[in-house]
Amino acid sequence: MVNVIIVDDHALFRLGIKGILESSCPDIYIAGEAPDGKTLFQLLLTTSVDVILLDIGLPDMNGIEIARRLREDYPQIKILIVSVENNADTVQKLLEIGIEGFISKQQTSKSELPEAIYSIMNGMEYFGRDIASIIYNVYISKKKTTKMTSEFTEREQQIIELCRLGLQSKEVADRLNISFRTVDVHKKNIFRKLGINNTMEMVQYAQQHGIIEI
Numbered sequence: 001m002v003n004v005i006i007v008d009d010h011a012l013f014r015l016g017i018k019g020i021l022e023s024s025c026p027d028i029y030i031a032g033e034a035p036d037g038k039t040l041f042q043l044l045l046t047t048s049v050d051v052i053l054l055d056i057g058l059p060d061m062n063g064i065e066i067a068r069r070l071r072e073d074y075p076q077i078k079i080l081i082v083s084v085e086n087n088a089d090t091v092q093k094l095l096e097i098g099i100e101g102f103i104s105k106q107q108t109s110k111s112e113l114p115e116a117i118y119s120i121m122n123g124m125e126y127f128g129r130d131i132a133s134i135i136y137n138v139y140i141s142k143k144k145t146t147k148m149t150s151e152f153t154e155r156e157q158q159i160i161e162l163c164r165l166g167l168q169s170k171e172v173a174d175r176l177n178i179s180f181r182t183v184d185v186h187k188k189n190i191f192r193k194l195g196i197n198n199t200m201e202m203v204q205y206a207q208q209h210g211i212i213e214i
Helices: 011-024 037-043 063-073 088-097 112-121 129-150 154-164 169-176 180-194 199-208
Strands: 002-007 028-034 051-054 078-083 101-104
Touching: 002 011, 002 037, 002 112, 011 028, 011 112, 028 037, 037 063, 051 063, 051 112, 063 078, 063 088, 078 112, 088 129, 101 112, 101 129, 154 169, 154 180, 154 199, 169 180, 180 199
Parallel strands: 002 028, 002 051, 051 078, 078 101
Antiparallel strands: none
């Protein structure tokens, strides 16, 4: 038997999920329901659970924070996100926390939810097609950023960052304890690598491509 808790602030949605699972999956038991994070963690004090179906947009606590706390306090529980909030930043944060799965409310079908639960109970991850596409794009973006950052020396990255903070070349030289001429040489090398002509373009390019933090 797979014990499941549904965490969503919409009662009709919880009812719908419960109906789908109870009608088609006799070995899945709805051990509890929670409209918010507080209720969930109260339930967990007395309820044995294998999988939590977790929405992100909850009234008292963000689903990302709930997932992070679950990972710390209840590492044995598997987390399946069921939400409409499927932007790249959210997906990336949840992947870093270590969720087992994510399906979109907008894209999921009646049969996909049981499939996702069984998959993660069998030790696999499960991501809906649209979520998998986001994960792929995040991976490609990280790969490009890593490659681009590796093209610059540590000194060049320091100069880019100090220029982003608004320091002029003389101030950069003073901060790094190098000569003004050396800063100028480094900047020209950066310009050449980026195919640009001035400091403003350098900073804009670096911000857009993740070479430095905005």
